[in-house]
Amino acid sequence: MTYRKAMKSCALALGTAVLATAAMAQDGPIKVGVILPMSGGGAYVGEGIYAGVDLAVKQVNEAGGVLGRPLQVLLRDEQLRPDVSTAAMRELITLEGVQHFIGPATSATSLANSQIAREEKVVNISPSAKTEALTAGDNLHDYIFQLAPTTDVDGVRTVEVLRGMGTESICFTGFDYAYTHDWFAAIRANMGDITEAGEFLVPMNATDFSATITQLLSSDCDTIVGTQYGGSFIAFVKQATPFGLFESKKVLWGSNTGDHAVAAALGAELPGGLWASAADVWYYEGEDSHAAYQQALAAHQGRKETDMWPITGYNAVKFLTAAIEAAGTTEPTAVAAALDGLTIQTPLGEITIDPETNRANSPEFYGRFEPQEGSDVARMTDLRLVR
Template sequence: MRAFKVFGLLMVVVMVLSACAPAAAPAAGGAAAGGEIKIAILAPLSGPVPTFGLSTKEGATLAVKEWNDKGGVLGKKIVAIVEDSQCTPDPAVNAANKVINQDKVKYIVGEVCSKASIPVSEIANEKKVVQISGTSTNPSVVRDAAGKVKPFTFVACFNDDTQGKVIAKFAKENIKAKTAFIMLDQANDYVKGLAEYFEKYFTADGGTIVGKETYTSKDTDFSTVLAKIAEAKPDVVVLPDYYNIVNLVTKQAKEKGITAPFIGGDGWDSPDLDPKAADGGFFTNHYSPTEDREKVKTFVKNYGEAYKNDKGEPKTPDALAALAYDATNILIEAISKAGEDDATKVADTIAKGKFEAVSGSITFDEFHTPIKPVTVIAVKDGKVTFNSQVMP
């Protein structure tokens, strides 16, 4: 009997001590220790447009850091796996296969360029991996060959149909253009698609295409095409390419005395755009860092605190950074709303959700593409400034 009494007394002591013991401290940032969720960021850190990749990396990783500072998602730390996809199909495919097969990711932010995002989307949908690109505007990124939506792929930007429509509308209504000359790289899905949509809407509204000439991404001398432009005397020259080509073409155009304004798409947006060469031009874009909206002001402030230029000054985020930030936030918020780390449920949550983003309030249409106003940027007096917002 005595042994049982001693045992009972010990049990009472243990229970009292357990009740008085402090609770286990929560994990740093409020998140429980629950493993990690990997997100791949595919960006062109080398190749023809490295500023696109740097901006994308910075915008996406800033979003990841902010979520982790608040405790991660679903009680788990978010781990960003960054791969250089070069804005080119083969390197992008290699990067996608690597992060899916080796790193076992279920979520991809990227790629940046449409020609790279399209083949990545084929892999992502086959493997049932959620992909959201901040900046790939070609409709084929989210639609298959039959025109059906790809269930696991989304974009945080307007598409080239919308962008081409706005470029045509701005050319007609703001530049008062009746004639246009189109320059394009037929091998670039983004450039080709945007040129086709511009032509469709410009001619439907009574405009005339007085010339159309092609070039390759490796060309550096555009004198033959520019001679035809000088002869045609168009009211506007449409150059829907990336900033590296825009810099070369517009500089040579000025040297040849061509005064018609050049106009293009969001591919112009880069810290490396030459504002002197492109002076007098316009391009469509997804946001302006000077917009007086709290979401924009907070993002610009936080980005500038996180990243500095070569002079140690706060960097101003371009549209690539803003859209990568938006795409990453949409993805992580969807994981949180879905309530579990399940790619199928996350994709469904994105498709049906509403998200407050830097580039605007976003809901997705049936093709996983946001519908929102398009910003037009002017290049004037050595500066890149907000011009207007145009509804499609």
């Protein structure tokens, strides 16, 4: 047992023995701060994650709550801005007494909020941020937990896909932020004899990609690897298609672009053959638990064709509630210690948080978008669930 793990075990024992009585004496709901992008270009991500949070909270409360207390979600809009997300977190801690947080959604805002979690000693579960920096080096602390596969893991998986695509030379493009830098670095570290022909980054939330498209078309690469997401990715596709970009280059996109919501938004405009990844796809048929989850989510959202983001919020709530139950208290130091090494059953099988890295071994889908007969919405084919 390492020193860090031993100290956390002591914290769990102390929290359970000393604080459980006080926790059981409390009444009223357990407040959970949820900080997500609910407006602007990232709104569809935030709305999706929140749908999963809402479903899980509904299930938990209908089953009697946690330690006999219901969960109460306090939702705040981060607007994809670190200053806004950190202000929201401080407000919830100071004015509402919140000790447990889910979110923010992106790498930049998650890095900022994690430091507040460290200072204030409150639990912070990141459902979707992928940057390795969130839980690496000096950024790793006892209160931050990362559920999404990190960029170093994605880098290895991505290069395997690129080799299968026959890639010889790459052009990189994407938002100029932590996830992009970390993922591209991980690809470079693993790509061997695949060469790089250029990198063309754009500011966060950019919507005009004319200059970038010109640079990509004139670059000597056979494959484009990109990270723009949400509305910005949709804008990129619509602007690039008339210039034949997707006919002249192979394309692999990160940022969970395999999400069905992206395919639905683009319809027939989504380029066939585009490779992507996703945390979840509604049409996966490999797990009974996934079918049950999708049935519940479809009923909750009122539509069969759900997107991928809800599963990230859903799993975050399940981890938090399991840790509170294991700790026997809502005291955040004890809950954080209980999260270390915790394994839960999810719609895609068991997931465990590594007690040394505070990272979960969440699986991810990879596939290639192709048109579907009788539908305007493409689906990922050659679907692989990678663990």
